[in-house]
Every structure is written in C-alpha cells, then in structure tokens.
Amino acid sequence: MEGKALLDFYPEELEAYFKARGLPAYRAKQVFSWLHKGRGIDEMTNLPKALREQLAQGMRLGGVRIEKSVTSKLDGTVKFLFALEDDNIIEGVLMHYKHGDTLCISSQVGCRMGCAFCASTLAGRVRDLHAGEMLGQVLSVNRLLEEKGGHISNIVMMGSGEPLDNYEESIRFLRLVSHPQGVQIGLRHISLSTCGLPQQIRQLAREGLPVTLCLSLHAPDDALRREIMPIARQYGLDEVMQAMRDYVQATGRRAIFEYALIRGVNDADEQAMRLAKLVRGMQCHINLIPINAVVERNWAPPPASRIQGFLNVLNKCGASATIRREMGDDIEGACGQLRRRYLEREEPSCNIQP
Numbered sequence: 001m002e003g004k005a006l007l008d009f010y011p012e013e014l015e016a017y018f019k020a021r022g023l024p025a026y027r028a029k030q031v032f033s034w035l036h037k038g039r040g041i042d043e044m045t046n047l048p049k050a051l052r053e054q055l056a057q058g059m060r061l062g063g064v065r066i067e068k069s070v071t072s073k074l075d076g077t078v079k080f081l082f083a084l085e086d087d088n089i090i091e092g093v094l095m096h097y098k099h100g101d102t103l104c105i106s107s108q109v110g111c112r113m114g115c116a117f118c119a120s121t122l123a124g125r126v127r128d129l130h131a132g133e134m135l136g137q138v139l140s141v142n143r144l145l146e147e148k149g150g151h152i153s154n155i156v157m158m159g160s161g162e163p164l165d166n167y168e169e170s171i172r173f174l175r176l177v178s179h180p181q182g183v184q185i186g187l188r189h190i191s192l193s194t195c196g197l198p199q200q201i202r203q204l205a206r207e208g209l210p211v212t213l214c215l216s217l218h219a220p221d222d223a224l225r226r227e228i229m230p231i232a233r234q235y236g237l238d239e240v241m242q243a244m245r246d247y248v249q250a251t252g253r254r255a256i257f258e259y260a261l262i263r264g265v266n267d268a269d270e271q272a273m274r275l276a277k278l279v280r281g282m283q284c285h286i287n288l289i290p291i292n293a294v295v296e297r298n299w300a301p302p303p304a305s306r307i308q309g310f311l312n313v314l315n316k317c318g319a320s321a322t323i324r325r326e327m328g329d330d331i332e333g334a335c336g337q338l339r340r341r342y343l344e345r346e347e348p349s350c351n352i353q354p
C-alpha cells in the first residue's frame with residue numbers, strides 16, 4: 001500500500017488536502033471527526049453527495065475491515081482478524097477488565113525479530129502497518145462497542161509486530177489516537193511493548209508522549225536472552241536497561257517488564273533472584289506470563305506451583321510483580337496463532353462470528 005490514506009492524516013494535513021482542491025477547510029474537520037467515529041465516506045451524512053463522491057474517487061480510507069471474530073466462552077475476550085485493503089490479515093484482541101475495555105493491536109504484518117516463542121514471527125515480516133491501519137483497528141472495534149453503549153478505554157500495542165521497528169508510523173498512530181478532535185484515547189491509557197531497541201526507546205522518551213513502556217525481557221541474563229530473542233545478540237541487557245531507566249526518568253512513567261515463564265528454561269528460583277537484581281532501584285513492575293505453548297517450538301508453561309514459587313522469590317527480593325491473568329484461553333490466545341490457522345485454512349477451535 002503506497003502513499004497516505006485518509007485515516008493517516010492529522011486534521012491540519014486533511015485541511016491542506018482540501019484547500020489544495022478548492023474545498024472548504026471546515027469540511028476537513030467534519031471528515032476527521034467522522035473518520036474517528038469509525039465511519040466510511042458514504043456514511044458522512046452532513047457532507048454534500050458530490051464531495052463524498054470526490055473523496056471516494058480521490059482517496060483510500062486506509063483502515064481495516066473486521067474479517068472474523070472469535071469470542072471466548074470463558075471470559076468474553078474477543079479475538080479479531082482484520083483484513084487490510086491489500087488483503088493482508090492481522091490480529092487484535094479485546095479484553096474486558098474491571099477498569100474498562102482494552103484493545104490489543106498489531107503494528108506490523110508479521111515480525112522480523114525472530115523471538116523463539118512467538119508465532120507472529122514464524123513467516124517473518126510481510127510489511128509495516130500505516131498509522132491509519134493501527135487506528136483503524138481501534139475505530140472498528142470502538143464502533144462495535146459504541147453500538148452496545150461501551151467504548152475502548154485502553155490500548156496495548158502488543159499484537160503482532162515490533163512497534164519500534166515501525167517507529168514513524170507508531171508515533172503518528174499515538175498522536176492520532178490521542179488527538180483532541182478524534183477518538184481521544186489518553187496516552188496514559190496506552191502501553192507500547194518492545195523487544196528492546198535502545199535507540200528508539202531513547203527517541204520515544206523525547207517525543208513527549210507519556211505512554212507506558214513495556215519491555216519483553218523473558219530472561220534475566222544475556223546468555224539466555226540471546227538464545228530466545230535474537231535482538232539480544234545486537235543489544236545487551238546493560239544497554240537496554242539503561243534505555244529503560246532513561247525512559248522512566250524522562251517521562252515519570254513506571255516501566256513494565258514482561259517475563260513469559262517457560263518450563264525448565266527461565267523459571268528457576270535463581271533466575272527470579274537475578275531478575276529482581278536486574279530491576280532493583282527502578283520504578284517498575286514485572287508481569288509474569290505463563291507462556292502460551294507454541295507447538296512449533298515445543299515449549300510449555302511451568303505448573304502453577306512453580307509460577308507461584310517464582311513470584312514469591314521476586315517479592316521476597318523486593319520486586320513488584322504479579323502473575324498476569326490469562327485471557328481467552330480457549331481462543332488461540334498466543335499472539336499470531338489465530339492468524340496462522342486462518343491463513344492455513346484450518347478451522348479455529350471455537351465459535352466464529354462473521
């Protein structure tokens with residue numbers, strides 16, 4: 001998908017586009033507002049028909065279409081398959097929490113980072129998403145929720161892709177989704193998760209966007225991290241952790257460390273002690289996630305007693321940590337799995353609603 005589409009534009013860019021075509025600027029404001037309500041050009045009822053036709057002919061919308069959704073019978077978590085305008089497929093997940101509805105979005109089609117436990121990377125990176133395609137995931141699900149009187153209150157950039165490997169579009173997305181004239185989701189309600197790219201982490205700290213930064217850590221030392229996350233061969237823990245400290249200092253936001261527990265690989269007491277030491281003195285929290293088994297890799301989560309044991313050691317060592325509740329366990333919870341099944345034309349294991 002070459003070039004910008006309507007959903008990629010800031011209001012001032014839309015205005016410039018309208019002016020260049022001799023159209024009134026206030027129409028651009030109306031269009032931006034409709035777009036952020038998840039509406040297509042033919043639904044912008046306060047625009048003259050001729051203008052709608054002109055827009056439809058001249059520009060792509062650049063969003064996503066909900067291709068399928070699968071609802072968990074356990075907790076109502078909804079997994080979405082979104083189709084892009086070039087027919088690529090990406091995933092998103094809607095989770096219902098006490099504090100509101102959280103949408104997990106994708107930032108790339110696939111991923112090139114090659115983490116050994118992640119289904120998103122098995123076929124590499126196909127392409128980066130445009131900001132409008134990230135925004136489109138939010139707007140299409142928000143529209144569904146609004147029809148039932150709800151709305152998305154939080155976003156996590158934890159679907160497929162590495163958001164900091166698609167830096168410019170991820171930043172544009174953050175500015176668009178929090179824009180006061182748009183869907184207006186507060187930056188403090190948005191988390192961005194990264195495998196750890198130090199230069200981009202420092203750059204993000206300078207953007208003035210107070211999002212919560214999550215680092216996928218998964219190992220307490222360089223040797224193990226290099227084995228399971230190829231990016232660690234490029235950037236050691238010293239450098240990544242320093243970038244995280246800089247981020248906390250610049251933004252005042254608490255850092256989050258994600259640690260997916262893999263039986264017999266990173267779940268020993270001694271590793272919990274090293275993890276606690278690694279984050280000592282930092283304003284942060286550790287999320288322990290029992291790994292979603294990926295059959296291709298032959299890895300499984302530890303038993304519940306080991307997970308609790310690991311947590312106890314962390315807490316004893318003074319680290320703030322919790323076990324993250326598993327959401328939508330019955331619907332191919334692991335990132336990238338539903339998409340892979342869909343692309344392989346296998347039937348997912350539970351109800352699919354078109």
Ligand SMILES: C[S@@+](CC[C@H](N)C(=O)[O-])C[C@H]1O[C@@H](n2cnc3c(N)ncnc32)[C@H](O)[C@@H]1O
Pocket residue numbers: 117118119120157158159160161162163193194195214215216258260289290291292293294334335
């Ligand atoms: C899919 S990644 C996307 C964001 C970013 N690329 C990153 O690595 O943080 C989001 C989170 O899912 C985790 N993840 C990937 N595969 C997983 C699995 N099989 N089980 C548990 N967590 C997994 C990643 O480690 C990361 O913490």
Ligand code: SF4
Pocket residue numbers: 111112113114115118119120121159160161162194195216
């Ligand atoms: S965990 Fe993140 S960085 Fe690693 S392969 Fe998956 S999406 Fe990419």
